[in-house]
């Protein structure tokens with residue numbers, strides 16, 4: 001294996017496969033060194049290599065593999081290698097238990113808000129134009145578990161940049177947070193060297209729309225009606241049944257649900273004078289956008305009627 005990490009991921013994968021199939025003890029040692037360099041470079045602490053490799057070499061798992069590598073079958077090598085890589089990442093993070101303010105986490109997305117963050121909105125440090133709601137039943141990606149799924153409870157998030165996907169408060173050129181001293185709880189807890197911190201936070205009470213508009217009974221009533229009539233769960237169930245039966249007629253009633261969702265937004269814009277940016281907070285993402293996650297678009301025909309179109 002090369003000692004430097006300028007390979008593409010595909011080439012790295014091919015080399016790792018070679019290591020499992022044919023590699024000798026010296027290839028195992030070179031592979032560990034290379035993997036450690038790559039992890040440390042990703043964490044911007046390549047200079048911590050000597051410290052980290054010394055710790056790894058003392059690990060019983062490393063010593064065991066170093067002594068037995070040539071006798072192990074490829075599937076056992078693969079399994080033990082994964083185990084060693086997990087330990088290696090922990091060791092790499094442990095050499096740098098502090099935030100470099102590199103902005104990578106801000107670049108990857110925006111935080112969800114917790115009850116403790118309500119104060120930021122009450123004080124106007126973050127406004128309802130800068131946040132949006134993900135409603136119960138929406139299809140989302142769960143980053144911590146690296147899986148797609150459906151939200152069980154409502155979440156409020158800071159909006160992301162529409163082109164870059166980074167947090168709206170992240171200034172890319174300066175690599176800085178525009179609200180650093182008033183950043184939300186999740187950003188304060190974020191510690192890329194200790195993923196467990198975010199996992200614990202996930203179980204704490206989240207901020208919801210009802211925490212923020214609790215004194216506006218007219219608006220609360222409209223939100224309740226909208227949630228009941230235009231719930232994303234209706235989309236999810238309809239698409240589930242459609243995928244099971246392949247009967248496109250199951251999707252037809254959704255057109256009316258999508259239209260109702262648009263009508264609610266138009267009503268609140270016209271009657272209560274909310275603007276489009278605030279609607280993302282009040283009603284979440286429009287259902288016409290959410291259906292795209294299921295591979296379907298809505299089109300308006302010349303006669304003004306709507307129809308769902310499946311994209312191949």
Ligand code: SF4
Pocket residue numbers: 098099100101102103104105106190191192193
């Ligand atoms: S927590 Fe975020 S900003 Fe801090 S070092 Fe990790 S990725 Fe960079």
Ligand code: SF4
Pocket residue numbers: 105106109110111158167168169170171176177178179180183184187
């Ligand atoms: S609020 Fe600030 S610290 Fe938090 S993700 Fe956005 S830019 Fe980063």
